[in-house]
Amino acid sequence: MKFESKEFIKGIVKENPTFVLALGLCPTLAVSTALTNGLGMGIAATFVLIGSNIIISLIKNIVPDKIRIPCYIVVIATFVTITELFMKAYSPALNRALGIYVPLIVVNCIVLGRAEAYASKSSVSNSIVDALGMGFGFTLALLLISGIREVLGMGTFFGHKIMKGYEPMFIFALPSGALLVIGLLMGLFSLLKNRKT
Amino acid sequence: MNIGQFLAIFISAVFVYNVILSRFLGLCSFIAISKETKPAIAMSLAVMFVTTMSSIITWLIYQFLLVRFNITYLRTIAFILVIATFVQLVEMIIKKISPPLYRFFGIYLPLITVNCAVLGVAVLNIDMFFINGKAIAGSFYYSVFQGVCVGVGYTVAMLLMSGIRERLDFCNVPECVKDFPLAFIIASIMSMSFMGFNGFKL
Numbered sequence: 503m504k505f506e507s508k509e510f511i512k513g514i515v516k517e518n519p520t521f522v523l524a525l526g527l528c529p530t531l532a533v534s535t536a537l538t539n540g541l542g543m544g545i546a547a548t549f550v551l552i553g554s555n556i557i558i559s560l561i562k563n564i565v566p567d568k569i570r571i572p573c574y575i576v577v578i579a580t581f582v583t584i585t586e587l588f589m590k591a592y593s594p595a596l597n598r599a600l601g602i603y604v605p606l607i608v609v610n611c612i613v614l615g616r617a618e619a620y621a622s623k624s625s626v627s628n629s630i631v632d633a634l635g636m637g638f639g640f641t642l643a644l645l646l647i648s649g650i651r652e653v654l655g656m657g658t659f660f661g662h663k664i665m666k667g668y669e670p671m672f673i674f675a676l677p678s679g680a681l682l683v684i685g686l687l688m689g690l691f692s693l694l695k696n697r698k699t
Numbered sequence: 700m701n702i703g704q705f706l707a708i709f710i711s712a713v714f715v716y717n718v719i720l721s722r723f724l725g726l727c728s729f730i731a732i733s734k735e736t737k738p739a740i741a742m743s744l745a746v747m748f749v750t751t752m753s754s755i756i757t758w759l760i761y762q763f764l765l766v767r768f769n770i771t772y773l774r775t776i777a778f779i780l781v782i783a784t785f786v787q788l789v790e791m792i793i794k795k796i797s798p799p800l801y802r803f804f805g806i807y808l809p810l811i812t813v814n815c816a817v818l819g820v821a822v823l824n825i826d827m828f829f830i831n832g833k834a835i836a837g838s839f840y841y842s843v844f845q846g847v848c849v850g851v852g853y854t855v856a857m858l859l860m861s862g863i864r865e866r867l868d869f870c871n872v873p874e875c876v877k878d879f880p881l882a883f884i885i886a887s888i889m890s891m892s893f894m895g896f897n898g899f900k901l
Contacts, residue, residue: 525727528815532723572783579776587772602822605775609815611727677721678890685876685883693875 510635519612519636520643520684521691526612529603530644531680537660540648541641542596543603546585548637550607553581555621555633562622574617575608582607612640650683651675704837705844712848714896718816719856720889725816729857730882739861740854741803742810747850749789749811750820753782754846757821758839766832778821786812820849859889 519525526547533543557577565573586604589597597604607613616636621629652658655674657665673679718724725746732742757778765771790808794801811817824842828835835841863885872881 527726527730528723531726572780575779575783576776579779583772583775586775602819602826605822606724606815606819608775608779609818673891676890676894677723678887678894680723681720681883681887681890685880685887688883689873689876689880692880696875 510631510638512635514635514639514642517636518639518643518691519615520640520647521688525615526610526640527684529606529610530640530647531677531684532603533600534644534648534651534680535675536599536652536656536658537645537648539596539599540644542589542593543600544637544641544644546589546600546604547607547610547612547640548633549585550578550581550610551613551616551633551637551640552630553584554578554613554617555629556626557581558617558621559624559626559629570622571614571618574614574622578613578617579608612636647680647683647687651679655679704841708841708845709848709851710896710899712845713852713855714893715899717856717890717893718819718849718852720886720893722819723815724819725814725853728810728814729853729860729886730879733857733860733882734864736858736861736865739857743850743854743857745808745811746814746816746853747847749782749786749808749814749817750850750853751843751846752789753778753785753817753821754824754842756781756785758824758842761825761829762834762839766829766834771832774822774825778818782817782821783812816849816853820846856889860886863889 520527520530529543529547533539554574554577558574561573561577582605585607586597589600589604616632620632624632649659651674652660653664654671655676657663657668657670671679674683712718716722719726719729728742728746733739760777760781761771761774765774765777786808790801793808824845827845828838828841860882864882867881867885876884
């Protein structure tokens with residue numbers, strides 16, 4: 503059990519997919535305008551990660567080495583389609599807010615990256631833990647970015663107004679605000695890392 | 700189908716909703732490969748070619764396979780498979796007929812399979828030029844043109860970025876923002892200046 507908790511934690515801090523590995527940035531920046539969108543995207547990506555990691559670690563011995571990437575992509579695309587249909591049925595508002603970024607989970611480097619780097623070499627249980635950790639780290643990063651952007655850009659927190667008389671800095675809700683926030687956060691991460699060593 | 704519509708697509712894809720600076724598609728490659736101008740140009744040309752071709756192919760697949768047999772929910776799977784196969788095919792053809800060209804952008808081609816811009820433009824075409832599962836008039840031409848324009852937008856952003864970053868090599872920046880963080884901050888300022896194009900009323 504000790505080994506598994508290490509697998510879980512590495513995804514959140516040491517190998518955080520967003521800030522340290524710089525993977526899967528496109529959806530991170532595009533959907534992080536509000537906390538609900540960030541949370542929805544995080545959960546959707548985590549679900550895809552878990553599903554594809556399970557299947558890929560199960561089929562890793564059957565798939566020939568040469569065509570493994572197309573096979574992985576098909577598995578991932580299947581789970582993305584499942585997620586998309588679920589979201590359309592149960593949360594149409596979220597589906598509209600996330601727009602084309604839901605099908606784009608297929609090309610999210612985190613999912614294929616974990617399939618290739620981890621699930622294709624590890625046991626099913628370890629792959630699940632790895633997917634959970636990575637998904638959790640991704641969701642946390644999304645929440646951090648979208649939290650900053652929503653509070654500064656809209657003056658709200660999960661849609662509730664937090665301060666009276668606060669004039670929102672609308673630039674943070676726009677694309678350039680997203681790039682600025684992630685640039686500064688990455689700088690902060692590397693500053694903290696350098697200080698530790 | 701008229702000229703005005705084409706102009707609108709061009710301005711919106713290249714400037715107002717620039718694929719990188721406003722839609723964030725293809726951001727990973729944008730940050731990773733924009734350190735020098737030459738590879739940046741190679742990557743941009745490769746992307747432009749693939750977005751154009753994949754717009755054509757995915758439109759045909761959608762119209763004549765998915766819509767016809769009423770299986771449009773398989774869109775994501777079908778598109779990504781077709782794009783991956785196509786990129787692989789192009790790579791093999793280039794390797795066979797023109798080794799210098801292969802050396803010029805061969806290593807960037809496999810990266811394009813997982814470039815969000817390519818799948819993104821395919822999905823966007825379907826969302827914009829199909830209404831209730833039916834192709835609008837001139838839909839095919841609009842889709843192909845949008846594919847080209849997204850490639851142009853990618854090239855514009857890539858050239859600007861690589862030019863700036865080449866000069867930044869001579870600057871003394873704080874250790875903690877070197878490379879990635881600084882690239883994002885520059886992209887943010889570029890995106891801010893591209894916001895000026897929002898004023899275009901089309």
